[in-house]
Amino acid sequence: xxxxxxxxxxxxYFLIEGHNENLSAHALVSVYxxxxxxxxxxxxxxxxxxxxxxxxxxxIDIPSIISxxxxxPLPKVTNGEEDRxxxxxxxxxxxxxxxxxxxxxxxxxxxxxSES
Amino acid sequence: xKEFLLQCGSEDEDAPANGSVYTNPDSDGEEIEAIATAxxxxxxxxxxxxxxxxxxxxxxxxxxxxxxxxxxPISRIENVAISQKLIHEIQSATLDKDKLDADMLERLRNxxxxxxxxxxxxxxxxxxxxxxxxxASESTYTAVRDSVMRRFPDVGxxxxxxxxxxxxxxxxxxxxxxxxxxxxxMAFVGPWAELQACPECSEPRYxxxxxxxxxxxxxxxxxxxxxxxxxxxALRRTHKGATALLYRDRKLKETIENFASLPVGxxxxxxxxxxxxxxxxxxxxxxxxxxxxxxxxxxGAQLYQNKKxxxxxxxxxxxxxxxxxxxxxxxxxxxxxIPGPNKPKNLDSFLFRSFYHLSALQRENxxxxxxxxxxxxxxxxxxxxxxxxGTADALGLTELDGRVGHHGALGCRMGCDMKxxxxxxxxxxxxxxxxxxxxxVEDCKHPDYDFQKKPTGPSPExxxxxxxxxxxxxxxxxxxxxxxxxxxxxxxxxxGLHPGxxxxxxxxxxxxxxxxxxxxxxxxxxxxxxxxxRCDPTDSKENWDWAVLKDxxxxxxxxxxxxxxPYFPSSFHRPPRNPAEKISSxxxxxxxxxxxxxxGPAFFRTVLPKKYWKNFCKLVHGxxxxxxxSITGHQIREAHSYLTQFVEEFEHIYYQRRVDRLHxxxxxxxxxxxxxxxxxxxxxxxxxxxxxxxxxxxxFGRDIRQPSNIFGNLCQIxxxxxxxxxxxTMCPELDPDSRSTLPKHSYExxxxxxxxxxxxxxxxxxxxxxxxxxxxxFDISRVRRWGRLRxxxxxxxxxxxxxxxxxxxxxxxxxxxxxxxxxxxxxxLTFCIRSNWAMEIDLQKFSFIF
Numbered sequence: 016x017x018x019x020x021x022x023x024x025x026x027x028y029f030l031i032e033g034h035n036e037n038l039s040a041h042a043l044v045s046v047y048x049x050x051x052x053x054x055x056x057x058x059x060x061x062x063x064x065x066x067x068x069x070x071x072x073x074x075i076d077i078p079s080i081i082s083x084x085x086x087x088p089l090p091k092v093t094n095g096e097e098d099r100x101x102x103x104x105x106x107x108x109x110x111x112x113x114x115x116x117x118x119x120x121x122x123x124x125x126x127x128x129s130e131s
Numbered sequence: 132x133k134e135f136l137l138q139c140g141s142e143d144e145d146a147p148a149n150g151s152v153y154t155n156p157d158s159d160g161e162e163i164e165a166i167a168t169a170x171x172x173x174x175x176x177x178x179x180x181x182x183x184x185x186x187x188x189x190x191x192x193x194x195x196x197x198x199x200x201x202x203x204p205i206s207r208i209e210n211v212a213i214s215q216k217l218i219h220e221i222q223s224a225t226l227d228k229d230k231l232d233a234d235m236l237e238r239l240r241n242x243x244x245x246x247x248x249x250x251x252x253x254x255x256x257x258x259x260x261x262x263x264x265x266x267a268s269e270s271t272y273t274a275v276r277d278s279v280m281r282r283f284p285d286v287g288x289x290x291x292x293x294x295x296x297x298x299x300x301x302x303x304x305x306x307x308x309x310x311x312x313x314x315x316x317m318a319f320v321g322p323w324a325e326l327q328a329c330p331e332c333s334e335p336r337y338x339x340x341x342x343x344x345x346x347x348x349x350x351x352x353x354x355x356x357x358x359x360x361x362x363x364x365a366l367r368r369t370h371k372g373a374t375a376l377l378y379r380d381r382k383l384k385e386t387i388e389n390f391a392s393l394p395v396g397x398x399x400x401x402x403x404x405x406x407x408x409x410x411x412x413x414x415x416x417x418x419x420x421x422x423x424x425x426x427x428x429x430x431g432a433q434l435y436q437n438k439k440x441x442x443x444x445x446x447x448x449x450x451x452x453x454x455x456x457x458x459x460x461x462x463x464x465x466x467x468x469i470p471g472p473n474k475p476k477n478l479d480s481f482l483f484r485s486f487y488h489l490s491a492l493q494r495e496n497x498x499x500x501x502x503x504x505x506x507x508x509x510x511x512x513x514x515x516x517x518x519x520x521g522t523a524d525a526l527g528l529t530e531l532d533g534r535v536g537h538h539g540a541l542g543c544r545m546g547c548d549m550k551x552x553x554x555x556x557x558x559x560x561x562x563x564x565x566x567x568x569x570x571x572v573e574d575c576k577h578p579d580y581d582f583q584k585k586p587t588g589p590s591p592e593x594x595x596x597x598x599x600x601x602x603x604x605x606x607x608x609x610x611x612x613x614x615x616x617x618x619x620x621x622x623x624x625x626x627g628l629h630p631g632x633x634x635x636x637x638x639x640x641x642x643x644x645x646x647x648x649x650x651x652x653x654x655x656x657x658x659x660x661x662x663x664x665r666c667d668p669t670d671s672k673e674n675w676d677w678a679v680l681k682d683x684x685x686x687x688x689x690x691x692x693x694x695x696x697p698y699f700p701s702s703f704h705r706p707p708r709n710p711a712e713k714i715s716s717x718x719x720x721x722x723x724x725x726x727x728x729x730x731g732p733a734f735f736r737t738v739l740p741k742k743y744w745k746n747f748c749k750l751v752h753g754x755x756x757x758x759x760x761s762i763t764g765h766q767i768r769e770a771h772s773y774l775t776q777f778v779e780e781f782e783h784i785y786y787q788r789r790v791d792r793l794h795x796x797x798x799x800x801x802x803x804x805x806x807x808x809x810x811x812x813x814x815x816x817x818x819x820x821x822x823x824x825x826x827x828x829x830x831f832g833r834d835i836r837q838p839s840n841i842f843g844n845l846c847q848i849x850x851x852x853x854x855x856x857x858x859x860t861m862c863p864e865l866d867p868d869s870r871s872t873l874p875k876h877s878y879e880x881x882x883x884x885x886x887x888x889x890x891x892x893x894x895x896x897x898x899x900x901x902x903x904x905x906x907x908x909f910d911i912s913r914v915r916r917w918g919r920l921r922x923x924x925x926x927x928x929x930x931x932x933x934x935x936x937x938x939x940x941x942x943x944x945x946x947x948x949x950x951x952x953x954x955x956x957x958x959x960l961t962f963c964i965r966s967n968w969a970m971e972i973d974l975q976k977f978s979f980i981f
Contacts, residue, residue, distance in 0.1 A: 023948055025946060029905075043905065
């Protein structure tokens with residue numbers, strides 16, 4: 016887990032026309048809080064958990080996106096705990112890049128949105 | 132004679148004469164092993180075990196590293212003797228004596244130098260159709276051909292047979308078959324070549340009726356080998372193919388350069404060429420860009436569930452490719468198909484043909500290499516074929532490396548000097564590092580293992596000495612005893628290869644992380660926490676306060692795991708099924724991985740007592756590092772620190788030095804101590820993991836269409852795959868994948884990021900907070916929204932925009948992103964600094980290692 020990496024939910028992606036008609040690519044994301052410090056230390060940095068309700072909308076540049084992660088609801092030890100999410104990352108062991116597996120690109124059109 | 136003398140020099144050129152490396156963390160530590168010390172320790176152990184001295188022939192470094200070159204006499208033990216005979220034949224292999232037909236031999240020695248011409252429209256049409264039908268049946272091909280010919284009678288389309296013949300001719304790839312026992316005991320090769328019946332089960336080799344009627348010798352079953360030479364020659368026939376093979380040379384040079392200038396901790400290990408063994412091997416051999424390095428992988432496959440169909444398949448991997456290419460199916464070369472129905476009793480006899488051929492290739496032209504047409508250099512080059520790693524699943528590996536189970540006194544798979552301990556009146560050694568209290572077994576009372584010490588890696592010298600001991604056993608009883616204390620059952624078939632072109636035995640074997648971490652450890656932890664380990668009469672499950680996964684807790688826990696599925700993005704492959712229901716029905720390695728090392732820290736937190744949970748988290752920390760594709764020297768050290776702490780603590784809190792709990796100390800725990808050092812020796816374990824091999828191998832099995840003759844069909848599929856792979860390399864225009872495959876309406880936004888549909892047809896008016904943020908930043912109130920983004924690592928990140936309104940979707944819209952410091956809140960900055968500091972303190976303990 017590199018420094019300054021955070022987890023976020025993507026709302027949508029968009030392109031912005033800059034100078035000379037260059038397009039720059041961005042994403043609108045809700046960024047979650049940094050991980051709970053106590054849990055992190057208790058677990059030797061293997062449990063990254065944060066509140067599921069505190070997040071801040073923000074625009075980021077697309078190249079800053081590193082990977083797709085799984086955010087799971089954190090099981091509670093006591094009922095009083097707030098709702099939190101924790102992170103499961105994909106390991107290098109069955110990494111997509113090496114095995115030639117890629118998500119399908121030709122996903123069928125969805126709902127009533129259509130491409131032009 | 133009791134003295135145990137090993138005169139071999141240190142394998143590492145730059146290793147110091149004594150064990151002083153431990154005090155010098157800045158030196159090239161990962162390559163330095165206090166090998167002399169290790170050998171002495173091991174020697175004294177063996178001495179105590181009453182192993183007779185066995186001086187090595189240490190003519191020179193190269194020779195001493197290879198078991199077979201020491202040429203021990205043929206063993207009195209039958210199965211050892213058979214392996215030795217096969218190995219001797221392999222050692223003196225030549226292409227002339229190889230079972231190649233005249234055309235193939237001629238072509239191997241005088242490779243065609245002209246480009247492949249498939250420009251004739253009829254030829255091209257036939258080839259295209261043949262390849263399009265590669266997953267269909269012959270009748271599909273014929274039906275399509277007939278339709279085309281009906282409409283265009285002038286087209287000279289080739290028949291299925293002629294197309295097949297053409298592809299065989301163009302590619303130069305063909306198969307060799309060997310007769311084998313109908314019960315798949317053995318193949319009729321080497322010392323068995325002339326036999327008429329199986330020496331194991333006495334089943335006749337030939338069809339008796341046909342033999343009686345017509346006198347024809349019709350074999351009842353055959354195994355199929357696809358020789359490596361022609362497949363390798365095909366790789367260089369095009370400019371593109373020849374250039375792709377240059378990766379290894381480039382990467383190795385870069386690595387050597389980087390490693391020379393970087394402190395050990397900052398080195399990046401991101402391929403097998405970063406491993407110290409490969410680097411040393413390349414230097415010793417003087418590996419050039421014309422040479423090719425291969426690895427071999429063997430796997431048993433159940434082709435049909437609930438059916439007896441034990442088929443064994445082996446493949447070659449060409450290491451010289453970039454890793455993003457290396458593991459893809461079309462670059463994996465089929466090697467052997469061994470039909471079932473049973474597990475072979477002598478697997479060596481089936482592997483014989485492949486290694487005989489490789490050995491012959493290695494020895495061709497006095498060991499200077501085989502001739503290949505290199506389209507990039509536009510010249511015939513001499514290419515040596517070096518063997519690097521042999522991998523196999525648990526069953527296959529003991530056949531390939533000739534070792535036996537883990538339960539001997541020196542049971543470590545990596546051959547280190549860790550000596551096990553057994554219970555009174557039991558010959559079964561357990562991998563307990565700590566000495567039990569109130570222990571009566573004199574032989575095993577050695578002091579606690581020194582966890583601070585670097586575990587010694589595989590050593591050819593020790594291996595050779597031990598192997599000789601096994602080979603020279605006087606009788607069966609002596610053999611069984613020697614096998615037990617050395618962990619070696621027979622010489623590895625690989626020892627027949629050219630000693631200069633083989634990463635020596637046992638260095639060419641490594642830990643298979645997939646089995647170790649996901650299957651063995653997964654099984655141990657879950658059995659432990661479910662209270663399912665054996666409980667000795669003197670122990671009581673009442674005292675097992677870690678055994679919490681029982682009854683309702685286990686059921687609820689299992690359901691929780693199953694309910695995690697929708698939160699796993701689709702790129703995570705198979706999410707874990709409910710372990711309470713499915714853990715004993717073929718729970719997959721990937722499932723164990725996501726369950727234990729992914730969900731584990733959060734899911735076990737609520738059920739395990741805290742000290743066991745914290746101990747488990749140390750394991751997860753270490754494991755998550757060593758299964759990465761790219762690992763720094765610092766991280767290797769960090770992983771080793773955590774894994775060592777985990778193992779030591781595990782023994783303290785579970786086994787508690789109790790004799791009646793010695794069986795908790797399974798060999799997999801000890802092997803964990805080797806995983807981090809193995810990273811620096813062989814590169815990250817993920818590049819040699821059986822995981823990738825099994826995927827490739829499983830794919831052959833899936834291609835099977837005709838259950839009536841599964842095995843014959845499988846041979847045909849493997850051959851066709853080999854030929855088509857070769858053809859695609861030689862004529863890239865035939866490979867549809869080599870053209871860009873971006874779908875319509877996508878947008879490449881640089882650095883390998885691609886925006887994918889769905890997208891808005893028109894710009895959409897933004898509202899609310901979204902509007903504020905985007906308007907603030909870009910002065911814009913309408914945007915055209917895109918739904919998905921493909922990342923450079925191949926994953927596709929979706930978004931709320933593309934996922935909302937979709938049912939049954941696995942959430943794939945959460946990402947990890949790097950935030951520049953300006954948006955990084957102060958609190959998380961302090962966290963980074965604090966955690967780094969804490970880590971340094973922890974690691975100093977182990978700074979001698981790397």
